[in-house]
Amino acid sequence: xxxxxxxxxxxxxxxxxxxxxxxxxxxxxxxxxxxxxxxxxxxxxxxxxxxxxxxxxxxxxxxxxxxxxxxxxxxxxxxxxxxxxxxxxxxxxxxxxxxxxxxxxxxxxxxxxxxxxx
Amino acid sequence: xxxxxxxxxxxxxxxxxxxxxxxxxxxxxxxxxxxxxxxxxxxxxxxxxxxxxxxxxxxxxxxxxxxxxxxxxxxxxxxxxxxxxxxxxxxxxxxxxxxxxxxxxxxxxxxxxx
Numbered sequence: 324x325x326x327x328x329x330x331x332x333x334x335x336x337x338x339x340x341x342x343x344x345x346x347x348x349x350x351x352x353x354x355x356x357x358x359x360x361x362x363x364x365x366x367x368x369x370x371x372x373x374x375x376x377x378x379x380x381x382x383x384x385x386x387x388x389x390x391x392x393x394x395x396x397x398x399x400x401x402x403x404x405x406x407x408x409x410x411x412x413x414x415x416x417x418x419x420x421x422x423x424x425x426x427x428x429x430x431x432x433x434x435x436x437x438x439x440x441x
Numbered sequence: 442x443x444x445x446x447x448x449x450x451x452x453x454x455x456x457x458x459x460x461x462x463x464x465x466x467x468x469x470x471x472x473x474x475x476x477x478x479x480x481x482x483x484x485x486x487x488x489x490x491x492x493x494x495x496x497x498x499x500x501x502x503x504x505x506x507x508x509x510x511x512x513x514x515x516x517x518x519x520x521x522x523x524x525x526x527x528x529x530x531x532x533x534x535x536x537x538x539x540x541x542x543x544x545x546x547x548x549x550x551x552x553x554x555x
Binding site: 358359366369418427430437441 | 448449453462475482484485486487489490507530537539540541543544545547548550
């Protein structure tokens with residue numbers, strides 16, 4: 324089946340620094356990638372949608388200058404949390420979908436990144 | 442619909458019992474729903490989906506029911522096992538003109554007691 328690799332799985336950074344999270348589709352071309360944030364005991368909140376070679380589309384309330392998303396190839400998207408603060412501590416999850424519509428089965432999720440800002 | 446900020450409701454069942462997890466939606470035009478399972482510290486995994494032209498769909502040990510009249514769907518897990526302990530979400534993809542982005546519902550945390 325389709326596999327999405329997300330790294331790192333855990334990261335601790337100091338307040339004010341930037342952190343980059345990578346999301347790779349290993350065995351398919353991910354035309355569209357999504358980034359979610361999930362706080363403890365809560366649902367997944369969509370942050371942005373990105374298509375390869377295009378600028379990401381951010382959801383309302385998500386600061387695009389703080390959460391930089393790059394989708395430069397059909398197998399790689401990155402999320403950079405800039406000038407991180409403790410309130411950015413969360414579980415970040417990426418999802419990838421191929422160009423052809425495959426319904427719910429077509430969405431493959433990474434294993435998530437636990438970000439802790441100290 | 443989206444449920445940011447709400448804490449997950451929990452469901453505790455005995456091993457071997459059936460579990461029923463519920464999800465409500467608000468848009469009567471919604472025509473496709475997906476159920477996901479998320480184990481602790483991992484990303485969601487696809488379980489089963491259903492289109493609005495159906496009111497029931499069965500998989501292996503799971504059944505999804507859709508009631509369009511009251512805008513409600515449920516996931517039934519038969520003979521629940523400890524390995525079923527996880528958080529379960531219903532999700533709805535938006536139109537392909539929006540990239541087919543998936544919007545997650547509130548979720549339910551299922552705990553299976555041995």
